[in-house]
Amino acid sequence: MVRIGSFTNIREDAAKSKSIDRSLKDSLDLKVLGLRVCIRLDMVDCALVCYHQETPTGPFLIESVQYDKVPISSLSRNRILCEPRNRRSSVSRIDALLGHILCGAAKAFCVDHDVDLATIDIIGSHSHALTQHLANPKVGGASNWNTFIAAETGITTVFDFLITECGAPRPSMSPISFVDMVLLQHPTKFRACLDIDDTARISFIPAVSDNVVHQTVSRNCGPGTLWIDYAMRYCTFNEQGGDYSSEFAATGNVNQDVVKRFFEGWDYLRTTSDVKMAIEMFGDHEAQRLIDDCLYLGMSPADTVATIIRITTKNIILQYRRLLKYFPADQRVEELFICGPGAKNSIIVDSLRTQLKNVFIMPRDNFRTQCDAKEAIYCAHLALDVVRRQATQLSELLPSRPFQATGHAVYGKIARGVGWDKMFKSIEHQS
Numbered sequence: 447m448v449r450i451g452s453f454t455n456i457r458e459d460a461a462k463s464k465s466i467d468r469s470l471k472d473s474l475d476l477k478v479l480g481l482r483v484c485i486r487l488d489m490v491d492c493a494l495v496c497y498h499q500e501t502p503t504g505p506f507l508i509e510s511v512q513y514d515k516v517p518i519s520s521l522s523r524n525r526i527l528c529e530p531r532n533r534r535s536s537v538s539r540i541d542a543l544l545g546h547i548l549c550g551a552a553k554a555f556c557v558d559h560d561v562d563l564a565t566i567d568i569i570g571s572h573s574h575a576l577t578q579h580l581a582n583p584k585v586g587g588a589s590n591w592n593t594f595i596a597a598e599t600g601i602t603t604v605f606d607f608l609i610t611e612c613g614a615p616r617p618s619m620s621p622i623s624f625v626d627m628v629l630l631q632h633p634t635k636f637r638a639c640l641d642i643d644d645t646a647r648i649s650f651i652p653a654v655s656d657n658v659v660h661q662t663v664s665r666n667c668g669p670g671t672l673w674i675d676y677a678m679r680y681c682t683f684n685e686q687g688g689d690y691s692s693e694f695a696a697t698g699n700v701n702q703d704v705v706k707r708f709f710e711g712w713d714y715l716r717t718t719s720d721v722k723m724a725i726e727m728f729g730d731h732e733a734q735r736l737i738d739d740c741l742y743l744g745m746s747p748a749d750t751v752a753t754i755i756r757i758t759t760k761n762i763i764l765q766y767r768r769l770l771k772y773f774p775a776d777q778r779v780e781e782l783f784i785c786g787p788g789a790k791n792s793i794i795v796d797s798l799r800t801q802l803k804n805v806f807i808m809p810r811d812n813f814r815t816q817c818d819a820k821e822a823i824y825c826a827h828l829a830l831d832v833v834r835r836q837a838t839q840l841s842e843l844l845p846s847r848p849f850q851a852t853g854h855a856v857y858g859k860i861a862r863g864v865g866w867d868k869m870f871k872s873i874e875h876q877s
Contacts, residue, residue, distance in 0.1 A: 474499040474876045476567045476869075479555075479601075480825030481548055483573035485644040486672065487523045490516045490551035493822035494561060497830060502876045506830070512559050513819035516551035526576075537590075544576065545594020552599060567869050569595060570829025571605045572821070574620060596861035602869065604829035606859040623649045623664035624854065625824045635780045636773075638766075638805075640798075641820065642788025646670040646762050648769055652777070663772055667765035669732075669758055671788045676733035677754045681747035689751055690790040698748030700756045704739055708757050709764075752793075759797040766802075782807045785820045832858040837874040 475498050482491040494512040499505070525543060530536045548571060556563045571592050592605035607621040626639045626649050634653050641647045649664040675688045682694075689695050736757070740750040770779065782805045788794055789809050799807055835856070 473501070474872055476830065476873075477565055478568045478570060478826040478830050479552060479566050480822040480827075480829070481552060481569060481571045481595075482822045482825050483518075483548070483576055485574075487526060487576070488518050488520075490518060490548060491819065491822035492516060492551060492555040493819045493826055494555070494559070494566070495823055495826040499876055511819065511823060512561070513822065514555055514558060515818075516554050518547055518551075522547055541591040542594060544591035545598065548591065548595050549598045552595070563599060563601075566599075566601050567865065568826075568829050568833060569599070569601050569603045570825035570827075571595060571603055572607060572621060572825045572828070574622075592859070593861045596863050600864040602833070602863035602866050603861045604832050604858045605861070607828050607832070608857045610855045610857065620647070620664060621828055621856065622821050622824050623647065623662065624856070625827055626664075627651050627662045628854075630783060632781075636777050637781045637783065638779045639783045639785070640762065640766070641786045642670040642762070642784065642791075642794065643786040643821070644670055644672045646758075646765075646788070648762075648766055650769060650773065650779070652773070663769055665765070665769060667769075668761045670762075670786060671758075671791075673733040673736065673754050674751065674758060674788075674791075676730055677737060677751050680734075680737055681751060688787065689755070690787060692755075692792040694748060695752040695755050695793055696748075698746060698750070698752030701740065701743065701745060701749060701753045704736070704743070704753050705756055705760065707739075708736070709760070755791070755793050756797075758788075759794050762794075763798065763801050779805050781805070784809055787818055828856055828858065831856050832860065833870075834873055836860065837870060 475496070478495050478497065480491075480493040480495065483489075484491065492514050496509045496511075497506045498509050499507070522543065526540060529540050552566075552569065553563060555561070556566075576591075592603050595601070596603040609621060609624045622641070623639075626641075630637050630639055630651050632651075632653055634655075636653050637651045639649045639651065641649075645666050646668055647664065647666050649662055651662050671688060678686045678689050678694065686694070733754070736754055737750055740753060745753070779802075782798070782802065784795065784798070784807060795807070
């Protein structure tokens with residue numbers, strides 16, 4: 447059940463709203479800001495999505511999307527990672543710090559893009575990394591930093607998204623992977639989505655057959671751009687933060703011995719928590735170990751980056767083929783959608799096309815979702831759906847959400863902002 451940040455009786459509020467003059471305009475316009483903290487805890491992705499619904503029975507259309515990244519200072523990142531999490535006082539300090547960071551990111555985004563913060567209706571906040579890294583059952587307080595966002599900005603904030611299947615929670619499915627499934631599922635085609643962000647996540651999305659939705663397999667499979675970005679910063683003395691155009695690595699030669707030794711010692715499909723791997727194992731220490739091996743062999747910076755890109759790509763392909771074996775042998779992926787910062791790296795894309803010759807590979811940009819902005823946009827989508835579901839339930843209307851067609855549902859927690867009543871009344875009128 448959706449939990450609300452305020453303790454007032456929502457049903458009473460809804461009843462009062464119905465007694466008010468319903469001379470509302472037929473169309474509905476909403477601005478939703480998606481905030482997503484990157485796995486490395488060094489950046490906040492911000493995406494402002496403007497939605498428009500012409501009539502109560504019509505679909506919600508995306509009119510425009512603005513996207514940007516706001517950096518998190520290394521001082522703040524270190525405080526988050528190093529603060530002890532076994533005391534309530536420490537958890538409260540972390541919550542306040544994270545709330546301040548995300549509020550600052552939202553305000554900086556609005557200033558940079560000439561957006562009035564007061565015109566935003568909903569904020570959708572999500573960070574799998576933070577939720578897993580900071581969770582401590584003994585002291586509680588998971589995701590409480592989101593209430594600071596609502597308190598400081600006055601904007602309704604939706605967070606802690608949970609996917610249910612046939613009424614039962616499915617915590618193993620990432621909310622981001624769930625939206626992939628909803629948007630990409632095809633009546634006849636077996637599709638896959640590869641998100642090459644800090645880590646690489648692969649989702650296999652079977653076709654709908656006989657009006658039955660088959661389970662999506664989604665898994666974090668190891669490093670994405672994390673090591674590449676670290677190697678670029680190291681080799682260019684922090685002048686470049688990534689090799690997304692592949693120009694730097696294109697002049698280098700791959701050292702196959704380094705690649706071979708690496709895969710003799712690591713298997714990321716059999717290791718522990720994906721987020722802990724990203725923060726602890728996929729981070730600076732492991733990247734530096736690879737760089738040290740390359741330096742010891744006298745390799746040039748371009749050779750080093752090229753070798754790390756090869757390791758990243760080979761691991762993605764290896765885990766792709768492994769996960770595919772969970773499906774019947776006669777099922778073949780027809781279309782592979784790639785997204786995330788790594789989707790811009792031509793070396794990675796060319797390697798995928800060479801190794802997966804029978805698969806049609808295309809960027810997610812074809813679905814009007816900017817590669818880098820995907821997860822922040824999905825946060826906005828999920829937040830809007832949670833609020834609309836709440837309005838639908840309280841007005842006792844049958845749900846007509848696209849997510850319902852799959853037998854899945856999205857729930858979340860809501861921390862009310864100052865404009866909640868007015869916005870809720872408008873959405874309920876359109877439901």
